[in-house]
Amino acid sequence: MSFAGILIELTLMPLVAFTIGLFMVLMMRKIAAKIQRRVGPPLLQPLYDIIKLYSKQTQTSHGLLHDIGIVMAVGGYIAAETMVPVPGMHGIADKAGLLTLAYVTMIPSLGLALGVGQCANPNGSIGISRALTAMLAYDVPFVIIIFGTAWFYGSNNLVEVVAAQQAGGIATWGVMQMPILAIAGLFSLYAMLGKQPFEIYVAPAEIATGPMVEMGGKFLGGLFVMQCFQLFTASAIYVSLFLGGGENWPFFIAKLFFIIAIPMSLAFLFPRYRTEDVLAAVWRWPVILGLAGVWLVMH
Amino acid sequence: MTTPLDLLLFTAAATVAGAFALGRWRDIAWLTGAFYIAQLIQLTGLDLPSASHAGFTLFGQLVGWQMDGFGRFFAIITVGAAAAATAYMGGEWGERYRQAGHSLVWLHGALAINVLAMLLLLAGNDLIALFIGWELTSWASFLLMAQGGERALRAALRYVPYAMGAAMAVLGGIVLTHAFTGTLQFTELAQRVPQLENWQLALMVTLFGVGFSIKMGLLPFHLWQAPAYAEAAGAGTSFLGAISARMGLFALALLLVKFVSLTRLADLEFVSGLFDARDLIAWVAAFTIVLPTFTALKQNDARYLLAWHGIGQGGYMLLGIVIGDATGSAGGLLHVFNYATYQAALVLSVFAVLHRTGTADLNSLGGLVTRMPLTFLVMLMGIIGLAGLPPMNGFVSKWLVYRSLMIEGRPLLFLMTVIGTLGTILSVYKLIHNTFLGQLRLEHEGIREAPWSMTIPMLVLVGIGFVTGVAPGLPLQWVNDAQAALGLPVLPHTLGGVESSQGGLDMLWVVGVLFAGFGIGALLFYGVGNRSKRIHQLDNYAGGHFLSADVRYHYSDHFYAGLMHRIGPLYRGSFTRLEEAVASANDTLAALMQAWYRQRVPMLTLLVAATAGLGWMVLQ
Amino acid sequence: MIALTVALPLLAAFLLPLLPALARQFLGPLVLLAVAAFGLCLAGNALDAPSVVAIGDFRPPLGIVFYADGVAGLFVFAIAVVTLLLWPCATPNGQPDPQITRKHSLTLLMAAASCALALSGDLFNIYVFYELAAVAGYGLAAGSRTPAAQVATFRFTLLGSLGSLLALIGITLIYFRAGSLNLAHLAELAPSTLHDPLGLAGFLLILLGFGVKSELFLVNSWAPEVYATAESRVSALLAGLISKLALLAVVRLLVLVFPVPEASQLLLVLGMLGILTGELAAYRARDFRRLLAWSSIGQLGAAFVAFAIPGPAGLMAGIAVALHHLMVKPALFLLAERWGGNLAQLAGAARNSPIAAALFVLFALSLIGVPPLPGFWAKYLLLSGLAGEPAGLWWLAGLVVLTTTVVEAVYLFRIIGTLYGHQQGSVMQSRTATTGSGIFALLLVGTALSAPLLAAPLQKMATQLADTDGYVAQVISATITAPQRSGTAP
Numbered sequence A: 001m002s003f004a005g006i007l008i009e010l011t012l013m014p015l016v017a018f019t020i021g022l023f024m025v026l027m028m029r030k031i032a033a034k035i036q037r038r039v040g041p042p043l044l045q046p047l048y049d050i051i052k053l054y055s056k057q058t059q060t061s062h063g064l065l066h067d068i069g070i071v072m073a074v075g076g077y078i079a080a081e082t083m084v085p086v087p088g089m090h091g092i093a094d095k096a097g098l099l100t101l102a103y104v105t106m107i108p109s110l111g112l113a114l115g116v117g118q119c120a121n122p123n124g125s126i127g128i129s130r131a132l133t134a135m136l137a138y139d140v141p142f143v144i145i146i147f148g149t150a151w152f153y154g155s156n157n158l159v160e161v162v163a164a165q166q167a168g169g170i171a172t173w174g175v176m177q178m179p180i181l182a183i184a185g186l187f188s189l190y191a192m193l194g195k196q197p198f199e200i201y202v203a204p205a206e207i208a209t210g211p212m213v214e215m216g217g218k219f220l221g222g223l224f225v226m227q228c229f230q231l232f233t234a235s236a237i238y239v240s241l242f243l244g245g246g247e248n249w250p251f252f253i254a255k256l257f258f259i260i261a262i263p264m265s266l267a268f269l270f271p272r273y274r275t276e277d278v279l280a281a282v283w284r285w286p287v288i289l290g291l292a293g294v295w296l297v298m299h
Numbered sequence B: 001m002t003t004p005l006d007l008l009l010f011t012a013a014a015t016v017a018g019a020f021a022l023g024r025w026r027d028i029a030w031l032t033g034a035f036y037i038a039q040l041i042q043l044t045g046l047d048l049p050s051a052s053h054a055g056f057t058l059f060g061q062l063v064g065w066q067m068d069g070f071g072r073f074f075a076i077i078t079v080g081a082a083a084a085a086t087a088y089m090g091g092e093w094g095e096r097y098r099q100a101g102h103s104l105v106w107l108h109g110a111l112a113i114n115v116l117a118m119l120l121l122l123a124g125n126d127l128i129a130l131f132i133g134w135e136l137t138s139w140a141s142f143l144l145m146a147q148g149g150e151r152a153l154r155a156a157l158r159y160v161p162y163a164m165g166a167a168m169a170v171l172g173g174i175v176l177t178h179a180f181t182g183t184l185q186f187t188e189l190a191q192r193v194p195q196l197e198n199w200q201l202a203l204m205v206t207l208f209g210v211g212f213s214i215k216m217g218l219l220p221f222h223l224w225q226a227p228a229y230a231e232a233a234g235a236g237t238s239f240l241g242a243i244s245a246r247m248g249l250f251a252l253a254l255l256l257v258k259f260v261s262l263t264r265l266a267d268l269e270f271v272s273g274l275f276d277a278r279d280l281i282a283w284v285a286a287f288t289i290v291l292p293t294f295t296a297l298k299q300n301d302a303r304y305l306l307a308w309h310g311i312g313q314g315g316y317m318l319l320g321i322v323i324g325d326a327t328g329s330a331g332g333l334l335h336v337f338n339y340a341t342y343q344a345a346l347v348l349s350v351f352a353v354l355h356r357t358g359t360a361d362l363n364s365l366g367g368l369v370t371r372m373p374l375t376f377l378v379m380l381m382g383i384i385g386l387a388g389l390p391p392m393n394g395f396v397s398k399w400l401v402y403r404s405l406m407i408e409g410r411p412l413l414f415l416m417t418v419i420g421t422l423g424t425i426l427s428v429y430k431l432i433h434n435t436f437l438g439q440l441r442l443e444h445e446g447i448r449e450a451p452w453s454m455t456i457p458m459l460v461l462v463g464i465g466f467v468t469g470v471a472p473g474l475p476l477q478w479v480n481d482a483q484a485a486l487g488l489p490v491l492p493h494t495l496g497g498v499e500s501s502q503g504g505l506d507m508l509w510v511v512g513v514l515f516a517g518f519g520i521g522a523l524l525f526y527g528v529g530n531r532s533k534r535i536h537q538l539d540n541y542a543g544g545h546f547l548s549a550d551v552r553y554h555y556s557d558h559f560y561a562g563l564m565h566r567i568g569p570l571y572r573g574s575f576t577r578l579e580e581a582v583a584s585a586n587d588t589l590a591a592l593m594q595a596w597y598r599q600r601v602p603m604l605t606l607l608v609a610a611t612a613g614l615g616w617m618v619l620q
Numbered sequence C: 001m002i003a004l005t006v007a008l009p010l011l012a013a014f015l016l017p018l019l020p021a022l023a024r025q026f027l028g029p030l031v032l033l034a035v036a037a038f039g040l041c042l043a044g045n046a047l048d049a050p051s052v053v054a055i056g057d058f059r060p061p062l063g064i065v066f067y068a069d070g071v072a073g074l075f076v077f078a079i080a081v082v083t084l085l086l087w088p089c090a091t092p093n094g095q096p097d098p099q100i101t102r103k104h105s106l107t108l109l110m111a112a113a114s115c116a117l118a119l120s121g122d123l124f125n126i127y128v129f130y131e132l133a134a135v136a137g138y139g140l141a142a143g144s145r146t147p148a149a150q151v152a153t154f155r156f157t158l159l160g161s162l163g164s165l166l167a168l169i170g171i172t173l174i175y176f177r178a179g180s181l182n183l184a185h186l187a188e189l190a191p192s193t194l195h196d197p198l199g200l201a202g203f204l205l206i207l208l209g210f211g212v213k214s215e216l217f218l219v220n221s222w223a224p225e226v227y228a229t230a231e232s233r234v235s236a237l238l239a240g241l242i243s244k245l246a247l248l249a250v251v252r253l254l255v256l257v258f259p260v261p262e263a264s265q266l267l268l269v270l271g272m273l274g275i276l277t278g279e280l281a282a283y284r285a286r287d288f289r290r291l292l293a294w295s296s297i298g299q300l301g302a303a304f305v306a307f308a309i310p311g312p313a314g315l316m317a318g319i320a321v322a323l324h325h326l327m328v329k330p331a332l333f334l335l336a337e338r339w340g341g342n343l344a345q346l347a348g349a350a351r352n353s354p355i356a357a358a359l360f361v362l363f364a365l366s367l368i369g370v371p372p373l374p375g376f377w378a379k380y381l382l383l384s385g386l387a388g389e390p391a392g393l394w395w396l397a398g399l400v401v402l403t404t405t406v407v408e409a410v411y412l413f414r415i416i417g418t419l420y421g422h423q424q425g426s427v428m429q430s431r432t433a434t435t436g437s438g439i440f441a442l443l444l445v446g447t448a449l450s451a452p453l454l455a456a457p458l459q460k461m462a463t464q465l466a467d468t469d470g471y472v473a474q475v476i477s478a479t480i481t482a483p484q485r486s487g488t489a490p
Helices: A003-035 A045-054 A066-081 A093-104 A106-118 A122-153 A158-166 A179-193 A217-242 A249-267 A275-298 B003-019 B028-044 B071-091 B092-099 B105-121 B127-146 B150-180 B184-194 B198-216 B227-230 B235-246 B246-260 B277-297 B302-323 B328-355 B373-387 B393-408 B411-436 B452-470 B473-486 B507-527 B561-570 B574-597 B602-619 C002-018 C023-049 C070-085 C100-119 C123-142 C147-178 C184-191 C195-212 C222-229 C230-254 C261-283 C286-307 C312-339 C354-368 C374-388 C393-419 C431-449 C451-466 C470-480 C482-488
Strands: B052-056 B061-069 B268-271 B540-542 B545-547 C051-055 C064-068
Touching: A003 A217, A003 A249, A003 B028, A003 B507, A003 B574, A045 A217, A066 A093, A066 A106, A066 A122, A066 A158, A066 A217, A066 B507, A066 C147, A093 A106, A093 A158, A093 B328, A093 B393, A093 B507, A106 A217, A106 B373, A106 C070, A122 A158, A122 A217, A122 A275, A122 B393, A122 B561, A122 C482, A179 A217, A179 A249, A179 A275, A217 A249, A217 B507, A275 B411, A275 B452, A275 B561, B003 B028, B003 B052, B003 B061, B003 B105, B003 B302, B028 B071, B028 B105, B028 B561, B052 C451, B061 B071, B061 B127, B071 B246, B071 B328, B071 B452, B071 B473, B092 B105, B092 B235, B092 B328, B092 B452, B105 B127, B105 B246, B127 B150, B127 B198, B127 B227, B127 B235, B127 B246, B127 C354, B150 B198, B150 B227, B150 C374, B150 C393, B184 B246, B198 B246, B198 B277, B198 B561, B227 B235, B227 B302, B235 B246, B235 B302, B235 C354, B246 B302, B246 B328, B246 B473, B268 B277, B277 B302, B277 B411, B302 B328, B302 B393, B302 B411, B302 B602, B302 C064, B328 B373, B328 B393, B328 B452, B328 B473, B328 C023, B373 B393, B373 B411, B373 B452, B393 B411, B393 B452, B393 B561, B393 B602, B411 C100, B452 B473, B452 B507, B473 C023, B561 B602, B574 C261, B602 C147, B602 C195, C002 C023, C002 C051, C002 C064, C002 C195, C023 C051, C023 C070, C023 C100, C023 C451, C064 C070, C064 C100, C064 C184, C070 C100, C070 C230, C070 C312, C070 C431, C070 C451, C100 C230, C123 C147, C123 C230, C147 C184, C147 C195, C184 C230, C184 C470, C195 C230, C195 C261, C222 C230, C222 C286, C230 C261, C230 C286, C230 C312, C230 C451, C230 C470, C261 C286, C261 C393, C286 C393, C312 C354, C312 C374, C312 C451, C354 C374, C354 C393, C354 C431, C374 C393, C431 C451
Parallel strands: none
Antiparallel strands: B052 B061, B540 B545, C051 C064
């Protein structure tokens, strides 16, 4: 593909991802509302929220690094999202590969951690300590899954992985070929999204003890934007690995929303895990399933 | 007629002479620094392989030196690390070191001796030359470790039994090799060693392997390394940390790849068809990644934390080389280079903080980012490299190792390497958080940025780390030479990384997109919405209470409480206990032996021995 | 010339007390210089062809034979040089010693006996000179006049005498079996008469007897006591020189008369145990002199192990180990003159006496075998000799050498750590001791630098020493006519 072509894709992909991400947030809120028998927010509420946060009067910055943390968090996911192929656009998926993608998704966490650290709020630091521990937890099954799929398709290149799945319809989807890995992947995705019972590091119920404690105004707004990208990226990775990727946009979007809906629907069934219990939970079944899945794939 | 290698060794020897002869001169660092740069230039222009005229024949053994691409790769890193350390100690740091009552002459001298010894080791062309270099390196690094006070000396003394054990294992290996093959020349060994019988090969690999692993700090012989490296004088620590232990890796790779060959190594099977010597080494490397990394996570002294990571990072290098395909071995070798750049920078940044604040205790610092922004930048880039995240070079070499494990189908080893990386991320965040983020202590309010003599070498090092991260093709050129010299398959590469239909890596694009993402993020942050108001660093509140600056609220101790709650019981100190057990067994034996020499009537022993001997002879 | 090396110092030893004071000062060193020169000539000539002298022209097996091959010449040279360097002088605290003449006499006597021991070609002669050296040794050891020294020397004397007695019994046994004491003669007779339990029993007794002086395990428990209490120079002489000569006598016997596996394995096992006990005991030593004593036991154990290896390879290794120890241990004992006693008092001594401390580091590095110092080559030869033998006991010995070297490094570096500690030191090294050990250090470094040149002569010496047939032929052709020979041959 020509250089200019790639540049155009790289411009388009974040826009699409952001839009879809916004609707995913909306859907999550709607699901939560349905479960709690509320009406739920209107269609454009996520967008309003972002505008509101950005235009707040009080914007407290604790220093340059506080700002840069937000920039890194948003920018990292924007970059990550261009490494996942979407229908009609490959971005730089074939130049980076699955492994790189996995590591690029850690950059936002690091950026957020730096930003929170600069705030000098001990509660924020505790939140980061939990967030990083949770990352250690969910990345273990995640990389097992990456290994399994890469081995199965003989490639680290997501474009090829998707192409191989689309070759024979639903029968060649990853979820059909490697059901156990797909289940483990769902677990890992669930933990990665930080929904109950894995929401210890965001800790929305006790905002005073979490990374968000010093985040107001556009700092929180930036993180909101980041979340949109994160939802899109995480679900797109899962869809590309197990659900045949994107043949066309409607199907692709349907799959994305479906994947996000699963953890959201389950979330309210559980109370919250403590940090050490997150470790125990994620390191037990998902890892066992993942390793079993890899073993099956390799034999 | 002197050869280029002669000239190189001569320059290195001249550096030693100059460091000692003119050591009291105030600007000695400029001289030795210039000498290191000269060596670096000679090295990069060296024709491969380059032989030396120096050499002799002794007891029928030809002892000579010749440098090939493999040796040169390590030599470049060695000399580069020495140059950075010299620049660092040339200014205010060295002045302070001297004022504290230490000898700067010996520090410069020890560094120069280290470089010379390592060059001799790297250029050895037979096992005797290798051993000469090996021993000189060991004792030179002892000398460097012992500089800088009583604690450094204690830590260095702990290194002695390990160093000597390594040396003796290697010497044992050498004499056995000679007995088995009748030669000690590298070229002949490469032909003859693979033809040995399995038991001979196993014995040889065990002896050499143990010896070389001790230097490398491979499990379970790693305990000496962290204190010895951490307690040394700052510039010395950075040199030791960056390259010293890699001499073990050099020798190990020489043994496993060049002499024994990896395919032959796989013939030494423990469980037929399932587990062979090669797997064993790979697993030892994997455990060396994980266990020391998680030990680093528990350290409260920045120097120890980095030293423990140094041990852990060695595991990636060995693992890559043992996997042995083009990708993995390139990754393992490239990691030596990459690791040296960021580890040296990190150590120097920690010592810059130590220079300004007087402590490296992670519970006594905090909030220094506003005071020492350049040092912070160095540490930030350094930890990104150490953690192996894009865009720094550490990511590229680790990526190559992961990729080769994927290609070769080693899921568990792959998992271990990733767990090591994740543990590193946690650990290095603690490092930067406890040092530079969080609450600024009142007593540190007047701290200034480290002087330029310290920041420039650090910035250059991380600059190299960044450039070689964006364009890994640059060092991969040297790696290819090293691979070819070892007889490994050579990794074809581009400037940005590796091209492959099964998923390559183009760092130019990855980094470009990453920074574009940051740019968009910055636009969104700074371009949209209300302007943010910067408040003073000491103006904080938490949980509804205003925090005054004299209250210590920096969250630093026991940083990963939740994680430790889960994995804490796994820290059993087994290796420390093993070390203690060996030491006390030795003590007990020694006491018994002394008892023998305290016997009251030695004549009786003599008579008994004579009678017994007679009786035995007669009865026979 | 051969006889002169023995006769000159012997004569000087007896004349010394009778001479005027000025002559007393210079006679000894002059004689020793002469002997050194003779030794060098001998070694040089003997490398091409060993020379044989029948003393008083009495022919073996009745007469006494001096056999000067390369090793003997080298040892004569070493004896003279080392004795010269360790020449008794003022007491450590600088006062003139009233006993000095007696000490000079005894030292000369010891040198004479040692030369004779190195040169002697028959067993009885060896025994006589061994006794002479021993007596001189007792006298010197008692010289420091402290009660502890007296007790230690008394025990040493008792043990030594018993040892001599055993050796004598052994020699009698051999004479009883073979009817001769001439080594060349015995070499011919041995396969038929001595390679049986009784003959070996003779060897064992001689080994144990001579082993007392050569610090052989089982009979070496005197060494730490004596070395800790005697004057440092005496300890240096005993540990450095006399032990090697007793060893040389055993080796000659082993090579010429008992080249059987049992004998060498005996040597191997005892040597191995010597290394183990010596080095490990030194590990816990808290006293500098005792530490040196134990280390010396360990080193001699290594020499025994080396000589146990059959063939020239082993002999070469043995000579190298012995010579290296001869260069290093006396120098260390010289340093012990002021540094003797509790190790803790050495703290920070490097600040007061930097040169002495540096010398200690050099010797320590050579002892543990750091290349390119000579200690490494000695250890390399020893180990490659052991590795060349079949697996089993030999390799076990190699393992013992390797592991104990680690122990050795630990205790030596512990001292280095103490020396370079950061306290202000309290003891000051004396100038004479520093100079003395400095000369040894120069020798050591010289050997290291000229190692490639020295290798060939060493190899030649070892071949010569191993060449039993050559020895027999030389001695017989020089002294015995054909008919006599056929009369005693089986």
